[in-house]
Amino acid sequence: MATVSYKGATRRYPGTTRNAVDKLDLEIGDGEFLVLVGPSGCGKSTSLRMLAGLEDVDEGAILIEGKDVTNLPPKDRDIAMVFQNYALYPHMTVYENMAFALKLRKTSKDEIDRRVKEAAKLLQLEEYLSRKPKALSGGQRQRVAMGRAIVREPQVFLMDEPLSNLDAKLRVQTRSQIASLQKNLGITTVYVTHDQVEAMTMGHRVAVMLDGVLQQVDTPRNLYDSPANVFVAGFIGSPAMNIKTVTLGADGARFGSMLMPLTREQVTAAGDGKVTVGFRPEDTDLVAPSEGGLPIVVDLVEELGSDAYVYGHADVNGEQERFTVRTDGRSAPSLGDTVYVKPRGAHHHVFHAETGVRIA
Amino acid sequence: MKRALVVLVGLLWLTPAAGLLVSSLRPARAVNSSGWWTFGELTFDGYAKLLSDDRMLGALWNTVLITVPSTVLVVVLGAMAAYAFAWGRFPGRDWLFLVVVALIVVPVQVALIPDAELLGNLGLFGSIPGVVLFHVAFGLPFAIFLLRNFFVAIPRELLEAARIDGGSDGTIFRKVILPLGWPAIASLAIFQFLWVWNDLLVALVFASPDSAPITYAIREQTRSFSSNIDVIAPGAFLSMLVPLAVFFAFQRYFVQGLMAGSVK
Secondary structure (H helix, E strand, O other): OOOEEEEEEEEOOOOOOOOOEEEEEEEEOOOOEEEEEOOOOOOHHHHHHHHHOOOOOOEEEEEEOOEEOOOOOHHHOOEEEEOOOOOOOOOOOHHHHHHHHHHHOOOOHHHHHHHHHHHHHHOOOHHHOOOOHHHOOHHHHHHHHHHHHHOOOOOEEEEEOOOOOOOHHHHHHHHHHHHHHHHHHOOEEEEEEOOHHHHHHHOOEEEEEEOOEEEEEEOHHHHHHOOOEHHHHHHOOOOOOEEEEEEEOOOEEEEOOEEEEOOHHHHHHHOOOEEEEEEOHHHEEEEOHHHOOEEEEEEEEEEOOOEEEEEEEEEEOOEEEEEEEEEEHHHOOOOOOEEEEEEOOOOOEEEOOOOOEEOO | OHHHHHHHHHHHHHHHHHHHHHHHHOOHHHHHHOOHHHOOOOOOHHHHHHHHOHHHHHHHHHHHHHHHHHHHHHHHHHHHHHHHHHHOOOOOHHHHHHHHHHHOOOOHHHHHHHHHHHHHHHOOOEOHHHHHHHHHHHHHHHHHHHHHHHHOOOOHHHHHHHHHOOOOHHHHHHHHHHHHHHHHHHHHHHHHHHHHHHOOHHHHHHEOHHHOOHHHHHHHHHHHHHHHHHHHHHHHHHHHHHHHHHHHHHOHHHHOOOOOOOOO
């Protein structure tokens, strides 16, 4: 159990111009479950590997429980890691896989046995202890990888997309198991994923990265409610938020025939003739033609049973723009229909057209 | 059909060995007058004569003294170097590896004279350590090449997991690389063992009568061919038995894959 701090941590791969991780500042609390999320190549895995000691830190520092570990080898950091492909030792049994780290630390035989059996019980692996990894299913291998980390009783758990090799159903199930396991053990955890649903459902806080730069770190609720910039707004939420850059009027943003009212402060802050506005598919209603919505032509309807996602396009200031709206599954429009969409209440998000930064 | 073909090929390959075995059991005059397939009278005289001949026995023992260290050293040094070339981090690693690979194509003949001189200066010419040294030097490039390419295919995450679990380079080498590289190491050991065991050229150049291996001794016997065929055949058969045994002991590693289940 420990805190983790990234202090301006930077990783630059030789022969590249852009930093893979650029001046990352991040404080992770004791017992916290922090998720690093972002598209591939955003530096989330690199950040994790820097914490693990598998990747050099070119600038800045990394601290675990206040102790500078920047130049320590992995074995001196008291961390355990779960890999995407599990990385189980194929020539060892499940028991030996879990006991390996403890053996190297010269833990007594009785203690090893106690801890391995305890972890095996926790993960329902007891009957597989004498098997080799190749005789296990994907889900079981995943649990062995977790077990190998748990028996270490480390200060920090590192998990690098541990669920991405599981099928969809098992992934959802394991997701909640990992979350509750982490809660029970109370061990600080850094978890990397590219899946924003995983990030939102598991993390106490979520750190969103893009191009090696930390974009925002906050609770899932706050990320969803007030994304700090256009990228976070588009990345968090599924289907993605409708984000359009449109003409700025004195009283709001103009979507063709529809006016989206903005406060005076927002208009002033947006400045220069243009403004970026976003509204989520689920914060949007289909309204009657007379209610001042934006007319869109339906291109595609995705029926999910409870809901339906309506994809359509509209002519906004001379440009074809695509929109997504969530609606009741039982009253979805048909292909080719023209429907009128209107963002609900004050749930829209305003960003600076140039910088993409949120305007409160 | 397929099985019949395999059996046929097997028999074809076995025939010379069987011929040698039969010849080794026949008296010298019978060998000289008729082919081995006529059998006739069989005797262990040849073996008795061989086993009482100190020079042949000494040569067989010399072969062991040359082959075992040559194999062990090549495998051990080769594996360590291969690990460094595959996973170590040091400047010029890949260039150095390229040089090692290039050394594979240097023919032994090119080095005979300079190495004879070198071993002479070291006082090792004509001694068993000298022969071993030469075999090790010429075995290493291929060993490093083979093992490095095998080690490099071991998933990176496995080594990283071992490092996080607290393994040093030495631990990772012994507990992860060696067990996983076992099929390649066993194959290499067999090849190297067979090469050295059956070598004649290096022995002719670098060995002296005292340090001569069995191949050398058998060749000596052929000078007075007719009188010594009863020793040559048993000697040849005995010297062949050991590589066969080695091969049967390790052959399963040729095909065995150990990587299953490590990742994914």
